[in-house]
């Protein structure tokens with residue numbers, strides 16, 4: 001039964017909130033750790049993390065204390081002035097990525113816009129003139145964001161449809177197929193950008209050979225290799241950056257989602273040798289890297305480091321993944337494939353995934369759909385082995401109920 005306040009909220013959504021999202025399944029009022037509570041007071045396990053955002057769970061005491069303290073001290077000052085939080089965060093991100101420089105922005109798509117601008121500056125440096133070498137190669141099934149540059153980098157009809165003409169200068173290779181990228185390289189190409197694990201595309205991981213092959217291709221043709229870790233980065237796979245497992249050195253990295261633990265922050269790291277391409281006035285943001293979001297991001301990194309979450313995600317995910325992979329044997333008619341790394345898992349179904357996702361929510365587990373009938377699991381990095389198992393139990397029950405009902409029908 002809907003409570004009156006719930007109806008009021010739903011009515012206001014219907015009347016006043018732009019309908020650019022599908023109908024929302026429930027209203028949330030509170031979060032703590034891996035749990036959220038809906039407007040009816042029901043507790044749900046949040047295995048979507050607000051699309052890979054609430055990386056240390058909801059209202060983590062350390063995060064709350066740091067954000068509250070900063071809110072009472074200095075929230076915003078613009079990039080006309082220095083503040084300690086940005087200095088600390090940039091240094092820490094370089095500690096994970098390598099010798100380089102960091103630019104802070106407000107979202108994943110903005111991080112990628114900065115990467116696209118970096119590619120153009122590199123092309124100008126390489127060719128000696130503006131407008132001769134400016135193209136970027138990205139992958140089929142990629143997702144890089146919704147602003148015009150990132151949208152052009154995202155070759156999906158559902159993203160680009162209705163908004164053409166696209167920004168020019170993009171071409172698309174096949175994911176995990178170096179040759180298809182090599183075939184697109186000519187003097188007008190400046191960079192290649194890929195996700196280490198495609199999240200919106202259905203949880204498809206780049207193979208180490210693919211990333212190594214792209215690195216070689218980029219080296220041969222003096223192209224930048226840009227890695228979009230907006231979804232798979234910041235510890236989600238058990239490594240701080242997922243690309244690390246392939247041993248490659250990217251020229252630049254885009255990050256966002258999990259970095260702020262819930263506040264809007266994006267970041268770009270670029271190698272020192274490219275840092276000189278940007279000079280005062282060449283790029284900027286009013287809000288980016290303000291004291292509040294930097295305090296939040298520094299608190300996320302504190303928790304990841306102090307609670308050794310990378311190691312925990314790497315070890316605890318192994319038996320969980322094995323167990324989830326067993327769903328394919330238990331429900332061969334429903335489960336086509338289970339794939340992923342760490343706390344980023346996709347369960348590809350042979351049937352419509354939405355009824356099962358609804359069923360899981362009714363049982364108390366929030367998960368997220370993604371392309372190709374895939375149920376996406378993105379638990380917060382603080383999820384324990386027991387909590388992972390509990391979610392797997394719920395999945396088993398939901399799938400077996402689905403089968404029983406289909407059998408009775």
Ligand SMILES: *Cc1c(COP(=O)(O)O)cnc(C)c1O
Nearest residue numbers: 107108109143144145199230231
């Ligand atoms: C979500 C996502 C983006 C876009 O991030 P926004 O913060 O929504 O702009 C870009 N790249 C990848 C890989 C993503 O998953």
